Amino acid sequence: MIPTLGRALLFLGLGASAAGISAGVIAGWRRSSEAARWTRNLTYVSAAAFGLAALLMVYALLVHDFSVAYVADVGSTTTPAMISVVSLWSSLEGSMLFWAFIAAAYAGFFAWGTRHDDPARVGWSLAVQLFVLLFFALLVAGEATPFALIDPTPTEGPGPNPLLQNHILMAVHPPTLYLGYVGMAVPFAMAVAALATGKLDASWTRTMRSWSLFVWAFLTLGIVLGGWWSYEVLGWGGYWAWDPVENASLLPWLTFTAFLHSLIVAERRGRLGLLALVLVIASFLLTMLGTFMTRSGVFNSVHSFTQSPVGPVFLGFLALCLVGSVLLLAARMDALKIEIGPKPRSAELVSREAGFLLANLVLVVFSATVLLGTVYPLINQAITGEQVSVGGPYYETMTLPLIAGLLALMGIGPALPWGGASTPVLLRQLLPPTVIAIAVGAIAKVMGLDNSWVHLTLTLATFAAVVSFREIWAPIGAALRRSGEPAWRAPFTAMAASPRRMGAHIAHLGVVVMAISIGFSTAYKQEAELNIELGQSTEWNGYTIGFLGAERIDDPHRTSTRAKLAVFEGRHDLGELMPALNKYPRMSQSIGTPAVINRPSEDLYISAVRVASDQVSIRAYVQPLVSWVWLGGILVVLGGLVAAVPRLRRRREQEREA
Amino acid sequence: MNWKVLAAGALVIVPLIWILASGFGHDPHAIPTTTIGSPAADFALTSLEGDPVQLSKLRGKPVVLNFWSTWCGPCVGEHPLLQAAARQHPEVVFLGVLYGDEPGRARDYLKRAGSAYPTLVDESQRIVVDYGVAGVPETFFIAADGTIVEKVSGGLGQAQLLAALEKLK
Numbered sequence: 001m002i003p004t005l006g007r008a009l010l011f012l013g014l015g016a017s018a019a020g021i022s023a024g025v026i027a028g029w030r031r032s033s034e035a036a037r038w039t040r041n042l043t044y045v046s047a048a049a050f051g052l053a054a055l056l057m058v059y060a061l062l063v064h065d066f067s068v069a070y071v072a073d074v075g076s077t078t079t080p081a082m083i084s085v086v087s088l089w090s091s092l093e094g095s096m097l098f099w100a101f102i103a104a105a106y107a108g109f110f111a112w113g114t115r116h117d118d119p120a121r122v123g124w125s126l127a128v129q130l131f132v133l134l135f136f137a138l139l140v141a142g143e144a145t146p147f148a149l150i151d152p153t154p155t156e157g158p159g160p161n162p163l164l165q166n167h168i169l170m171a172v173h174p175p176t177l178y179l180g181y182v183g184m185a186v187p188f189a190m191a192v193a194a195l196a197t198g199k200l201d202a203s204w205t206r207t208m209r210s211w212s213l214f215v216w217a218f219l220t221l222g223i224v225l226g227g228w229w230s231y232e233v234l235g236w237g238g239y240w241a242w243d244p245v246e247n248a249s250l251l252p253w254l255t256f257t258a259f260l261h262s263l264i265v266a267e268r269r270g271r272l273g274l275l276a277l278v279l280v281i282a283s284f285l286l287t288m289l290g291t292f293m294t295r296s297g298v299f300n301s302v303h304s305f306t307q308s309p310v311g312p313v314f315l316g317f318l319a320l321c322l323v324g325s326v327l328l329l330a331a332r333m334d335a336l337k338i339e340i341g342p343k344p345r346s347a348e349l350v351s352r353e354a355g356f357l358l359a360n361l362v363l364v365v366f367s368a369t370v371l372l373g374t375v376y377p378l379i380n381q382a383i384t385g386e387q388v389s390v391g392g393p394y395y396e397t398m399t400l401p402l403i404a405g406l407l408a409l410m411g412i413g414p415a416l417p418w419g420g421a422s423t424p425v426l427l428r429q430l431l432p433p434t435v436i437a438i439a440v441g442a443i444a445k446v447m448g449l450d451n452s453w454v455h456l457t458l459t460l461a462t463f464a465a466v467v468s469f470r471e472i473w474a475p476i477g478a479a480l481r482r483s484g485e486p487a488w489r490a491p492f493t494a495m496a497a498s499p500r501r502m503g504a505h506i507a508h509l510g511v512v513v514m515a516i517s518i519g520f521s522t523a524y525k526q527e528a529e530l531n532i533e534l535g536q537s538t539e540w541n542g543y544t545i546g547f548l549g550a551e552r553i554d555d556p557h558r559t560s561t562r563a564k565l566a567v568f569e570g571r572h573d574l575g576e577l578m579p580a581l582n583k584y585p586r587m588s589q590s591i592g593t594p595a596v597i598n599r600p601s602e603d604l605y606i607s608a609v610r611v612a613s614d615q616v617s618i619r620a621y622v623q624p625l626v627s628w629v630w631l632g633g634i635l636v637v638l639g640g641l642v643a644a645v646p647r648l649r650r651r652r653e654q655e656r657e658a
Numbered sequence: 659m660n661w662k663v664l665a666a667g668a669l670v671i672v673p674l675i676w677i678l679a680s681g682f683g684h685d686p687h688a689i690p691t692t693t694i695g696s697p698a699a700d701f702a703l704t705s706l707e708g709d710p711v712q713l714s715k716l717r718g719k720p721v722v723l724n725f726w727s728t729w730c731g732p733c734v735g736e737h738p739l740l741q742a743a744a745r746q747h748p749e750v751v752f753l754g755v756l757y758g759d760e761p762g763r764a765r766d767y768l769k770r771a772g773s774a775y776p777t778l779v780d781e782s783q784r785i786v787v788d789y790g791v792a793g794v795p796e797t798f799f800i801a802a803d804g805t806i807v808e809k810v811s812g813g814l815g816q817a818q819l820l821a822a823l824e825k826l827k
Contacts, residue, residue, distance in 0.1 A: 326667030
């Protein structure tokens with residue numbers, strides 16, 4: 001029953017998408033409102049079909065209908081309900097269905113949001129989005145269908161991958177990341193539509209900006225939550241390993257961040273330039289590349305699924321998108337008189353525009369560096385036939401100078417006025433933050449900061465932070481002086497008056513917080529393996545850790561062995577920590593659950609290596625400031641959301657006028 | 659048509675797709691097996707019944723070394739095949755090695771499912787490291803001269819088992 005209904009829904013969505021593409025192209029070609037209306041309605045049908053298909057799969061997982069192939073693969077009657085829902089994205093076929101659902105939902109919301117817009121532009125945008133959706137839909141309905149019928153019906157399944165059953169973040173990280181990743185098709189489609197129709201004007205740029213900020217905020221949140229999940233679950237004491245799939249999320253984030261910055265310049269000029277177009281297209285293509293990496297089985301990664309037949313199909317689609325984008329850009333470039341970028345006159349070499357350009361350059365080089373490291377194992381294997389892996393040292397050596405450069409530009413760029421500046425203005429803008437930064441750097445040195453990269457990071461981050469604080473304070477101060485309104489309301493008035501500026505600098509402050517905390521937590525990380533006998537304690541790094549005993553907890557889906565540890569810092573009781581080793585049926589290895597004491601100054605992180613009744617082996621880590629990595633990340637996301645505000649207000653005003 | 663954009667695009671696309679395509683056909687998860695053709699690491703362990711077994715003392719006879727556990731489905735699936743093969747080939751020494759399991763459970767299981775050859779226990783699981791065992795079942799076929807001639811990861815099929823036993827001759 002469910003397999004049949006599921007496939008029917010998928011085919012309905014598939015048909016609606018295919019028809020929608022034709023209607024969209026006609027709407028674009030003939031500038032027909034009628035065709036645009038058809039495109040919209042077909043998009044709604046497609047969104048509803050994939051939405052229902054995803055819900056149906058969740059239902060099948062919840063009622064353990066093992067006649068559905070995907071449920072038989074990842075379901076189990078012993079799995080708790082919450083985890084059953086989460087298993088929708090725990091394996092290849094389900095995650096593709098989830099992907100198609102999100103892509104369809106995006107297209108649906110986009111169709112609704114742009115229903116009053118130019119039919120040609122909307123037609124092309126929807127056609128492109130539906131085209132991307134169609135590709136995933138074809139995989140979900142065909143090669144990788146989760147709704148295949150299993151006959152005879154098994155009575156029990158293996159349950160989802162234990163790693164995915166271990167933490168609540170598994171319910172949040174993938175959907176947020178998907179919202180960012182899949183959503184990248186929206187600004188891409190808008191760029192294609194702008195190229196196809198030749199309308200690169202300011203109103204489209206504004207619409208693009210609000211969608212882009214939304215998508216970017218989710219991508220950022222997804223990456224941060226992914227790091228957090230890795231930290232809380234995997235038990236290796238880290239949050240970023242330069243794994244191909246982590247890189248796959250970082251690559252488009254970097255180019256897309258550059259795109260957001262180039263949009264600011266484009267909006268000032270009233271027109272999209274080549275740089276912005278290339279960046280948004282590249283961001284989308286990098287998400288496709290990232291999807292290929294995770295789904296093809298070509299890369300070795302914690303995330304990659306096994307070698308699967310969808311790999312070559314994916315590569316074909318990636319190649320098609322690449323070739324199509326380049327052809328479109330090449331064909332329209334001259335006709336639309338798209339400029340490569342602003343050509344700064346010599347007086348403008350030190351200007352806000354130049355700052356943006358330079359920052360984008362650094363972001364692109366960053367992305368290219370990470371891309372090279374990620375595909376290098378493949379290059380090497382293709383040429384020499386040997387297997388190599390590129391690890392942390394490459395990325396750290398290569399990216400540290402780039403991060404330092406970005407921090408410096410985050411401080412210098414916003415301090416520069418548009419269009420160039422005279423020397424006195426420059427001095428007035430740059431001198432105070434420089435002095436404060438050098439002072440903070442010097443104090444840190446005196447206090448014993450001995451790592452030169454961390455020292456440089458701290459100094460440059462302080463510089464950027466001072467500039468951002470000044471930019472955030474200026475409108476608040478103005479609000480306070482102007483109206484004499486209550487002080488608590490001034491920040492909100494200022495935020496409503498200049499949300500973009502506020503949002504941008506809140507995001508910058510988030511990056512500053514992240515840079516400092518990443519620097520300290522990496523450079524000053526301590527780790528040790530400790531063995532503690534029952535009833536004994538050991539001292540390490542200022543902590544006293546005692547072993548109180550082991551306990552075994554039998555859940556239906558796993559057996560956990562926990563070590564009860566009493567932790568003291570000096571005489572101060574920090575409470576009990578219980579790192580665990582979990583054994584899942586049908587998995588040879590135990591999966592650990594680390595226990596962490598989070599404090600603003602530092603984290604004590606303990607994972608169990610071996611738990612016996614009389615002795616415990618643990619791996620302990622101390623990482624200063626590590627909690628601030630997530631807080632900084634959340635600040636970045638908040639900044640993005642604040643910056644997205646004006647568009648909503650403006651739209652409401654436009655609607656009121658109309 | 660802007661040829662510069664086209665050329666720049668081609669410069670990125672062609673090598674990228676070529677490199678990505680070259681990745682097919684290689685399994686990045688495959689750990690290079692240095693064990694086939696190399697001498698089997700020696701071990702001295704005790705069986706579930708408490709009898710000592712040392713690999714080097716078996717030199718001159720071919721050995722089939724099967725890593726297994728009671729919780730592993732494919733192991734249970736191949737168990738009857740291995741038992742039958744052990745009875746048909748008295749000239750070959752069959753040995754099981756318990757992997758990530760409790761000896762008590764294994765004893766109960768073998769009592770029920772039948773056992774034609776000893777299963778060894780290694781509390782330290784050092785043998786697992788020595789043989790690079792990534793999961794169960796894994797079966798090593800060791801020739802009379804002590805070199806590993808075949809390794810099968812995953813459950814054995816009848817044909818596969820016969821072909822591997824041929825190689826031991």
